[in-house]
Amino acid sequence: MNEAIDTIEIDDKTRYALYLDTWTFDYLKEWDWGGLGVFTLRHGRLTDELELDALGINYRLREIRGNDFIEDKEAAIGKALTRAGYNYKFIGLTDGSYWHEVVIYWDDKQITSIDGIIDELRAWYCGEVYSVALETLETYTGRYRTIEQWEVSESVSQVIFTRNYKFDLETCKDLLGERRAA
Numbered sequence: 001m002n003e004a005i006d007t008i009e010i011d012d013k014t015r016y017a018l019y020l021d022t023w024t025f026d027y028l029k030e031w032d033w034g035g036l037g038v039f040t041l042r043h044g045r046l047t048d049e050l051e052l053d054a055l056g057i058n059y060r061l062r063e064i065r066g067n068d069f070i071e072d073k074e075a076a077i078g079k080a081l082t083r084a085g086y087n088y089k090f091i092g093l094t095d096g097s098y099w100h101e102v103v104i105y106w107d108d109k110q111i112t113s114i115d116g117i118i119d120e121l122r123a124w125y126c127g128e129v130y131s132v133a134l135e136t137l138e139t140y141t142g143r144y145r146t147i148e149q150w151e152v153s154e155s156v157s158q159v160i161f162t163r164n165y166k167f168d169l170e171t172c173k174d175l176l177g178e179r180r181a182a
Contacts (some may be wrong), residue, residue: 004150008169013137016172017150021129021157035110036117037086041073041101057084057105066135074103081105091118093125119162131157132167134176143157 004017022057039061061077074090081088081103088105104121106114123129132162140147156175 001149006167008167008172011113015135015137015150016176017131017133017135018167019131020127021131021159036114037105037152038121039103039105041077041090041103057081057086058081065161077103089114089118091121092123094145095125095127098129116164118164119164120160120178123160123162128160130159130161130167132172134172 002019002022006018006095008016010016018034033041037057039058043121057080061080085107086102086105090101090103093100102121103112104118111117133152134154135150138149138151140149154176159170159175165171
């Protein structure tokens with residue numbers, strides 16, 4: 001792993017560490033959303049389109065997407081989603097270089113609020129996916145020198161933090177368990 005972005009000390013020899021997760025992670029394919037769909041209207045040239053068709057409506061949206069005027073697309077897509085019985089919201093996402101326009105739609109019988117989902121989607125889109133590790137400080141003694149080095153005891157990857165799910169002691173305990181000084 002690279003250098004830790006942040007740490008939470010448990011004691012002198014144990015800590016939780018936060019690392020940027022560099023593994024490829026397809027957020028939309030890794031999760032079973034049930035009752036939620038995402039569709040890209042406009043994306044940057046270096047980024048794949050976001051497409052999650054949990055609700056089975058993307059075939060209708062593909063036909064509308066060909067229109068050149070974004071306002072016409074939004075109106076047509078809004079009408080199609082409303083007729084199909086879904087709530088929807090247009091959101092702008094950035095990957096740091098390009099803005100992407102995405103429609104997120106959901107069945108309000110299954111999902112009552114999408115605020116947390118949008119927070120996660122924004123974090124993922126920006127590449128803010130992390131690994132959290134429980135580390136212990138190991139001491140290696142040789143003939144001419146002694147080296148202290150943090151070693152990973154346990155870790156979990158593909159963690160997305162939002163304003164309500166932060167890198168803090170309680171979250172780390174939930175992810176990796178609680179450790180006490182020996």
